[in-house]
Every structure is written in structure tokens, then in C-alpha cells.
Amino acid sequence: PIRFKEFIRNNxxxxxxTYVNTNIDIKVLSDISCTSSNAVQIIESLPxxxxxxxxxxxxxGSYIKEMTGRDIAIWDGACHVHEDFSVEAILDLKKQYPEAKLIVHPECEPPVRMMADFTGSTAALLKFTSIDSSDEFIVATEPGIIYQMEKKNPMKKFIPAPSKNSARGCSxxxxxxxxxxxxxxxxxKKEEPEIVIDKEVLLKARKPIVRMMKISEKIGL
Structure with a gap:
């Protein structure tokens, strides 16, 4: 939080x-929270x-900037899962499955997003695989979602995108x-471990979440 506070001070x-799953110290410094599903709409709702x-x-952040054209100063952090997908390995996989559509999460690096047939949040990816006519998909996000994709679409094939570390397989x-x-x-069962948060900190941290919910309600999300 100290470095992020300095980043805010310098901008x-x-x-x-900020992303809704940041810790409470970051939420205290935030004006609005967002998810990968509503981030673009939240930004577009602002003047x-x-x-x-x-x-x-x-x-x-770069995906949101591309989609909205807004003036955004972006903090230099990343998700280790989505940064770990290999462009070269995905290209090789596309040769094995030429009919498969590549679907990616917006937290993937720009070169991976540029290859994609569809980019969206986890919920959007899940929905896309159900409504799209393709029978095969290469999935560039945390592979835990593939279970839900297979459950909803048992006749379709889902291939996890490989990581840069070929020894580890998927990311x-x-x-x-x-x-x-x-x-x-x-x-x-035990209602533990208990997390105790200072009341003043809690009230400050709630504000960006409440504002996100109010914006979402206003724009019909």
C-alpha cells in the first residue's frame, strides 16, 4: 500500500x-472497485x-484502455497465471486444433489477447462457449473454469492453454x-479463523465497493 499510495500521489x-479482490489496504485508497466483468462499463460510466x-x-488496465480510449495511469502489477501463457505454445496448439477458437481473459498479456477469437471475463468466457457454434476451444485462463465449461457443454472439447514453463503444463x-x-x-463449522478489522478502516474500504454496486445498478449490470 505504501508504493501504491506514492503512485497515487505522483498522479x-x-x-x-481497483480490482475488487485487492486487499483492504488498497481498497482504503480506492474510489471505486470493479471486477473483470464490469471494469469497462465502470470506466465508461465516468465523465x-x-x-x-x-x-x-x-x-x-491496458485492455480497458484499449476498449475505452480513456486517460488511464496503470499500476505495474500482474496476475501470475495470466502472464504465464506462451504465445509460441498456443500457436503450436492451434496447429493441432486448427478449428479451435482461442478464448482469453483480459488479464492475459497483449500478444495473447491479439491472437484471441474472444476476450472476456471468466463469466463471459463461460457464456461464450455455450452460445458459440464451435466445438473446440483453447482456454487461456485459470483451468479450473474448464470443469464448468464441460459441465454446461459436454459435447464440446476444451483445451487448456499451455504455460511458458512447458514442464508445468497449463497455468x-x-x-x-x-x-x-x-x-x-x-x-x-468452527467459524474460524476470525478476522478482526478496525471499524474506521472497514468503513473506508466499503466505500469503493458500495460505489461500484451503485454504478452497476444505475447502468443495469
Whole structure:
């Protein structure tokens, strides 16, 4: 948060928009939260002359900038999963599956997005695979979503996009994999571990989330 606070100070007069799953310290510094599903619409809802800071993901930030043409100062952070996809390996995979459509998350690097047949949030990717007529898809996002894609479309084929580290195969999120059924069960059963947040911090951190929800309601998201 210290470095991000300095970044804000070095880019004065800008509305601070941050990804909803940032930690509470970043939310305290933010004006509006967003998700990958609503980020473009949230930015477009702001006055055209309004300058923006976006964080923490530089790839999602560059995607939003491409889609909206807005004046956005982008924090230099990234998702390790979406930065790990290999353009070369995807090209090789396309040779194996020439009819497959490449679908990618906007947190992927620009060269990967440029190759895509469709770019969208996790929810948008899931919807696209259901409504599109293609039978094969190369999926460039956390491969956990493939289970839901297969469940909704059992007759279609979903191929996880390979990572830059060929020995590891597809790009998985180590942090998401730390959440297990057993841990959720114990948490619900014992109501622990308890997280205690200072009331003043909590009130400040709620503001960007509440503003996101109000904007979303206003524009019909």
C-alpha cells in the first residue's frame, strides 16, 4: 500500500479504480472497485474528461484502455497465471486444433489477447462457449473454469492453454488451489479463523465497493 499510495500521489487528480479482490489496504485508497466483468462499463460510466488510475493489473488496465480510449495511469502489477501463457505454445496448439477458437481473459498479456477469437471475463468466457457454434476451444485462463465449461457443454472439447514453463503444463493459480473443501467445511463449522478489522478502516474500504454496486445498478449490470 505504501508504493501504491506514492503512485497515487505522483498522479494527482485521478479517480482510483481497483480490482475488487485487492486487499483492504488498497481498497482504503480506492474510489471505486470493479471486477473483470464490469471494469469497462465502470470506466465508461465516468465523465469522459475524468482521468483515472487503475490497479493492480497492468494487462487488464491496458485492455480497458484499449476498449475505452480513456486517460488511464496503470499500476505495474500482474496476475501470475495470466502472464504465464506462451504465445509460441498456443500457436503450436492451434496447429493441432486448427478449428479451435482461442478464448482469453483480459488479464492475459497483449500478444495473447491479439491472437484471441474472444476476450472476456471468466463469466463471459463461460457464456461464450455455450452460445458459440464451435466445438473446440483453447482456454487461456485459470483451468479450473474448464470443469464448468464441460459441465454446461459436454459435447464440446476444451483445451487448456499451455504455460511458458512447458514442464508445468497449463497455468494454474497456486493461491486458488489453497482453498479446499475441507478448509471451507472447518471454517463454517468452527467459524474460524476470525478476522478482526478496525471499524474506521472497514468503513473506508466499503466505500469503493458500495460505489461500484451503485454504478452497476444505475447502468443495469
Amino acid at each position: 494527482p487528480g485521478r479517480t482510483v479504480v 469522459a474528461e475524468e482521468k483515472i488510475i487503475f490497479g493492480p493489473d497492468r494487462n487488464l 494454474e493459480c497456486n493461491f486458488m488451489k489453497m482453498i479446499t473443501i475441507e478448509k471451507i467445511y472447518e471454517c463454517l
